[in-house]
Amino acid sequence: MNKKSFIQPRFVGARFESHTLPLSAGKDLAFYEDLVVELAKALYLKKYPSRTRAPKGFAKDFKLHLERIDDGCARPHIVAMTDDDTPIPPEFEEARRLVNEVMASKSNSDLPEQFPKSLLRYFNQIGYSLQSDESIEWTPESSDEKSVLDVAKRKRLALGVLDTYEKKVSIVGQIEVLDAKKKTGTLRSIEKVGLAFEYSESVFNELKRALGNKTEWVQMSGIGEFGANDELRSIVKVEDIDLTRHYPLVSRIEKLGELKAGWLDGHGVELKSEDLVWLSGETEKNFPENFVYPSVVPTEDGNVIFEWIHPQARIELEINFESSLLELYATDLKQAAFVEKVFQFSEWPVAYSNINALLNA
Amino acid sequence: MSRNRLKTDLLWRQVNPRFLSAEGPNSQAFVPMPKDMGKLSVDDATLATAAESFVHFTRNLGFKSAGTWAVSVEEVESQKLVIEENPVQDLETPTRTNLAHCLIDFAMVSTSTGFARDGQGAKGDQKPSTKGERKRIAQMLAAQATARGCQHQATLNESE
Numbered sequence: 001m002n003k004k005s006f007i008q009p010r011f012v013g014a015r016f017e018s019h020t021l022p023l024s025a026g027k028d029l030a031f032y033e034d035l036v037v038e039l040a041k042a043l044y045l046k047k048y049p050s051r052t053r054a055p056k057g058f059a060k061d062f063k064l065h066l067e068r069i070d071d072g073c074a075r076p077h078i079v080a081m082t083d084d085d086t087p088i089p090p091e092f093e094e095a096r097r098l099v100n101e102v103m104a105s106k107s108n109s110d111l112p113e114q115f116p117k118s119l120l121r122y123f124n125q126i127g128y129s130l131q132s133d134e135s136i137e138w139t140p141e142s143s144d145e146k147s148v149l150d151v152a153k154r155k156r157l158a159l160g161v162l163d164t165y166e167k168k169v170s171i172v173g174q175i176e177v178l179d180a181k182k183k184t185g186t187l188r189s190i191e192k193v194g195l196a197f198e199y200s201e202s203v204f205n206e207l208k209r210a211l212g213n214k215t216e217w218v219q220m221s222g223i224g225e226f227g228a229n230d231e232l233r234s235i236v237k238v239e240d241i242d243l244t245r246h247y248p249l250v251s252r253i254e255k256l257g258e259l260k261a262g263w264l265d266g267h268g269v270e271l272k273s274e275d276l277v278w279l280s281g282e283t284e285k286n287f288p289e290n291f292v293y294p295s296v297v298p299t300e301d302g303n304v305i306f307e308w309i310h311p312q313a314r315i316e317l318e319i320n321f322e323s324s325l326l327e328l329y330a331t332d333l334k335q336a337a338f339v340e341k342v343f344q345f346s347e348w349p350v351a352y353s354n355i356n357a358l359l360n361a
Numbered sequence: 362m363s364r365n366r367l368k369t370d371l372l373w374r375q376v377n378p379r380f381l382s383a384e385g386p387n388s389q390a391f392v393p394m395p396k397d398m399g400k401l402s403v404d405d406a407t408l409a410t411a412a413e414s415f416v417h418f419t420r421n422l423g424f425k426s427a428g429t430w431a432v433s434v435e436e437v438e439s440q441k442l443v444i445e446e447n448p449v450q451d452l453e454t455p456t457r458t459n460l461a462h463c464l465i466d467f468a469m470v471s472t473s474t475g476f477a478r479d480g481q482g483a484k485g486d487q488k489p490s491t492k493g494e495r496k497r498i499a500q501m502l503a504a505q506a507t508a509r510g511c512q513h514q515a516t517l518n519e520s521e
Contacts (some may be wrong), residue, residue, distance in 0.1 A: 259379075263379065264377060264379070264394065264396070265377070265396070265422075265424045265425075266424075267394065267395075267396040295382030295383070295384070295387055297379065297380060297382075297387045297389045298379055299389065299394075300394040300395055300396060301395060305387070305389060307382070307387050307388060307389070309382060309384035309385060309387070309507070314388055314500035314503065314504055316388055316389075316496065316500070327492075329493060329496035329497065329500070330500075331497055331500040331501060331504075333500075333501070333504050336501070338493070338497040340493040340496075340497075
């Protein structure tokens with residue numbers, strides 16, 4: 001086999017600074033190869049209009065391989081592999097040049113004439129793993145035009161021929177419908193939007209556990225199908241799911257971990273991560289089904305308060321980490337009646353039972 | 362010298378974004394924190410508008426606020442709390458000057474009936490407040506401020 005240097009793009013972004021290439025980004029290169037092959041075939045047929053298809057073995061003998069990854073963010077060196085006796089058809093070189101020109105284009109009306117517009121659909125895949133602050137420079141050695149592909153450009157290119165485009169997505173919701181035969185389902189997002197999804201067998205058991213369960217929330221990541229205005233239409237591939245009981249409440253607790261010392265007018269301590277992890281776990285275990293989720297409030301000295309705000313009542317449960325106590329303070333606003341009780345950390349069910357009585361008083 | 366206030370006069374309270382939920386300000390926004398030494402900071406609405414109070418708190422002092430809420434003098438005094446005038450005059454940093462500044466004293470609660478007035482309170486009948494008493498009062502004030510509605514709303518950029 002012969003190998004010939006074909007292209008050496010540069011992946012730019014924090015993920016690539018250790019001069020390694022995430023496997024998900026490696027898929028971008030596989031889709032790039034598919035585009036080069038399809039484009040080379042199209043160029044051949046344009047050159048020989050009497051032919052209805054490219055000659056046998058035209059694409060079969062052309063393979064792109066990853067030879068090494070060089071420093072300078074991540075610069076994968078891609079080589080074309082051919083049989084010893086077979087030179088690479090010139091259409092492949094031409095295809096590489098044209099793809100670079102497409103990626104350097106400023107608008108979809110600026111595309112090279114020889115590039116068939118239908119092949120823009122490949123940009124639905126190439127670069128799908130890119131995050132908003134990342135890009136791929138396909139001609140990084142060029143001083144003026146580096147043929148940069150980023151999130152905005154691949155969206156523009158894909159929408160040049162499709163109604164939707166695909167990119168990575170992460171979403172939280174509850175499973176409403178599951179069709180085990182078709183491997184499809186419907187997720188009701190935390191924003192109450194219904195979204196169809198397609199899944200693989202590997203996540204079926206977890207999805208089944210979450211199906212119709214009011215307390216079980218699914219954090220789903222995968223490939224989303226988006227409209228031109230970036231609205232999520234569906235999830236075309238579920239890659240990973242994570243189940244969290246009472247996610248809306250647990251995520252509010254976890255968010256308190258972002259607070260830095262001085263968060264309250266220059267005062268306010270940083271909440272201890274071990275306290276928040278413990279409270280999240282206790283909440284997943286003990287928070288009652290069909291209970292309204294309270295707001296979650298930090299205190300200056302590092303405690304957490306759950307508060308239920310009703311027109312007729314205010315109910316606070318302060319989780320006092322230092323004294324290991326649950327302090328209940330509640331006011332019936334109409335009667336101006338006040339309840340104050342204290343529970344041990346082992347008495348979550350009793351505390352919630354008291355709150356339930358107050359909520360339904 | 363204490364001012365005579367009308368029961369209907371309002372007192373502005375700035376609410377930290379961490380103490381605002383979908384239903385309105387949390388009770389925590391109306392209870393003095395350890396840093397406050399038992400006294401809740403407010404502005405006298407007869408001396409500053411809700412917007413001026415917000416701007417002073419966020420721009421001049423550099424603190425965070427989701428907006429200005431209000432409680433009335435009557436609502437505070439009905440909890441047997443004393444309103445103290447506490448004007449801030451800072452000649453070195455004039456932007457910190459705030460002549461409308463007042464404090465609601467939660468440190469002592471009155472055991473007598475009737476309203477405490479004009480910073481005098483009912484001193485003979487006062488005792489140190491417990492945490493539960495401070496919580497009860499804060500829940501009442503927060504509910505009243507919520508019912509009255511936000512008096513000056515921060516924009517997204519202003520609150521965070």
